[in-house]
Amino acid sequence: MSERTEISTLGEFGLIDHLTKNIELQNVSSIVGVGDDAAVIDHFGKQTVVTTDMLVEGVHFDLMYTPLRHLGYKSIVVNLSDIYAMNATPTQVTISIALSNKFSVEALDEFYEGVYAACAKYGVDLIGGDTTSSQKGFVISVTALGEISPGKYVKRSTAQQGDLLCVSGDLGAAFLGLTFLEREKKIFLENPQVQPDLEGEKYVIGRILKPEARKDIVEFFEKSALQPTAMMDVSDGLSSEILHICKQSNLGCVLYEDKIPIHEDTKNAAFKFQLDPTACALSGGEDYELVFTIAQADYEKLVLNEQISVIGYMTEPEKGKKIITKGGNTFDITAQGWNAFS
Amino acid sequence: MSERTEISTLGEFGLIDHLTKNIELQNVSSIVGVGDDAAVIDHFGKQTVVTTDMLVEGVHFDLMYTPLRHLGYKSIVVNLSDIYAMNATPTQVTISIALSNKFSVEALDEFYEGVYAACAKYGVDLIGGDTTSSQKGFVISVTALGEISPGKYVKRSTAQQGDLLCVSGDLGAAFLGLTFLEREKKIFLENPQVQPDLEGEKYVIGRILKPEARKDIVEFFEKSALQPTAMMDVSDGLSSEILHICKQSNLGCVLYEDKIPIHEDTKNAAFKFQLDPTACALSGGEDYELVFTIAQADYEKLVLNEQISVIGYMTEPEKGKKIITKGGNTFDITAQGWNAFS
Missing domain, CATH: 3.90.650.10 (PurM-like C-terminal domain)
Incomplete structure (x- = not known):
């Protein structure tokens, strides 16, 4: 039988510590990570690219056939994709989740395994977030940051005739x-x-x-x-x-x-x-x-x-x-x- | 009688256009705003400060006594407060919301009036976001970005004895x-x-x-x-x-x-x-x-x-x-x- 730990047993700050205790920042641009009012990044002369996406249970995913580990992975990847779409390199993410008490700590760990696997694969640092309860359903909001040399970003509006x-x-x-x-x-x-x-x-x-x-x-x-x-x-x-x-x-x-x-x-x-x-x-x-x-x-x-x-x-x-x-x-x-x- | 326009009549892209059509970027650091895969900011040698917060109906607010305009205002302000708590100046925000179809376009406009009022008062630019449906309830996720001269940020961990x-x-x-x-x-x-x-x-x-x-x-x-x-x-x-x-x-x-x-x-x-x-x-x-x-x-x-x-x-x-x-x-x-x- 698999273990079930109620999230309430950890408390808000205990939960955050539990979910973030193994973070090791990979990027020199990540100056301050999780654990303060805000994170600090320094792209050292490069421009910063920012995108955000929200995933809602029952709208964007169905937990009946979506393993939580994959969901965590995908939540990060879809945001990184927007950073790449600007021709930039992703460097940091924040993740906020709202979830009901039907989720155990073990379920949340699975979700975060996917989050950290995506961060490791793409070389980005998790630098902040928010974890809160919801009355119903699971809502995930990710913001990704990236960097690019000034002026090298690629917009949607600049295609040329004949391209x-x-x-x-x-x-x-x-x-x-x-x-x-x-x-x-x-x-x-x-x-x-x-x-x-x-x-x-x-x-x-x-x-x-x-x-x-x-x-x-x-x-x-x-x-x-x-x-x-x-x-x-x-x-x-x-x-x-x-x-x-x-x-x-x-x-x-x-x-x-x-x-x-x-x-x-x-x-x-x-x-x-x-x-x-x-x-x-x-x-x-x-x-x-x-x-x-x-x-x-x-x-x-x-x-x-x-x-x-x-x-x-x-x-x-x-x-x-x-x-x-x-x-x-x-x-x-x-x-x-x-x-x-x- | 007040008007009621269903959000579905605008469609996703129509809704985004409707909600963002009056944005005028205030900060020179806001290079690319709403309307692309991601926004681009340039803090020109300063460090970037990032924070995110999620507000969930029934957990963080009760629409029975919370006017939507105030809710929009507060959603921004609580994030700016985290930027100030780092001794930094907020410059940009992104806002993602998930809401059920009980909300009309007019209700959403009221919420965004508050969002824009807060942005105007604090001199920050709305540069991105996501608008999606939820099965139940209203979920708001805001990420705020700010800037600070390198090394001038203030953490929680650096108080000194006798201070x-x-x-x-x-x-x-x-x-x-x-x-x-x-x-x-x-x-x-x-x-x-x-x-x-x-x-x-x-x-x-x-x-x-x-x-x-x-x-x-x-x-x-x-x-x-x-x-x-x-x-x-x-x-x-x-x-x-x-x-x-x-x-x-x-x-x-x-x-x-x-x-x-x-x-x-x-x-x-x-x-x-x-x-x-x-x-x-x-x-x-x-x-x-x-x-x-x-x-x-x-x-x-x-x-x-x-x-x-x-x-x-x-x-x-x-x-x-x-x-x-x-x-x-x-x-x-x-x-x-x-x-x-x-």
């Missing part, structure tokens, strides 16, 4: 992983004897439960002296993100369906659910890949990285935001993928 | 304001015809619903070339905060009951509830005053500020943490005030 439109990794898997878990949950609720067979879906499930942020891509830019002209991460779905870049940069674009990178396991999962893999990639979201634009002159440097796909290019705004399908038809891109009736 | 123990403003009022509001709520729930008479309790109610952070004290330190040796803000109650400073600085202290500043209205409210005003000041919390230690040599500069009270001094650790009462008795300070049975 190549690119994306890292592959798309659509997280959405199919979620679809699969939701189906298994439904089956389980109807018949708790049935155990789910996750074997063939490892890739897509891993993409939703334990996403990674594209540290490697930002490091590749640095090493190759590449500066994207615009960039953001794929949290809502490729088409939604592309529309943001077009709108904020006041440009149009052409996207080629056959260039959109989709993993074989994602395609197989889509076929099982009778879904179109392209639609999953365009509208699925939560892939945490980087979508970016880059000058055509940089093409030769770019193709050295197999993790980057060129999927289209930026046009003058009057040309609209278009996708050219495998069949050669042209449609308007919409936030839901594309609208075949426009 | 004066000081506090700003007055204590205990917020607790009595809360006690009063809780009583009126109970009366109202039992008999909705009875309207509360808040007239005589304006001061204590104002202290709980619309606290202020002690910007003026930190500015006074700067102007007077005063550097506290340790400092924190009073959120849990004076005795709890003093014990933190003693523990983290490895010192004892002597606190004089008759030196603890308590407002006349606070004393009157305490007597109405048959409470001891000193106990309210020691254990009440939420006053958001600054408690700090400072070298005896700085005493003459210090007394020029009527908003600062010297309430005791720091001793060697073996002397313990003591309070000397008005009657001349000496007790151990405990997190709950003092323990007369020790």
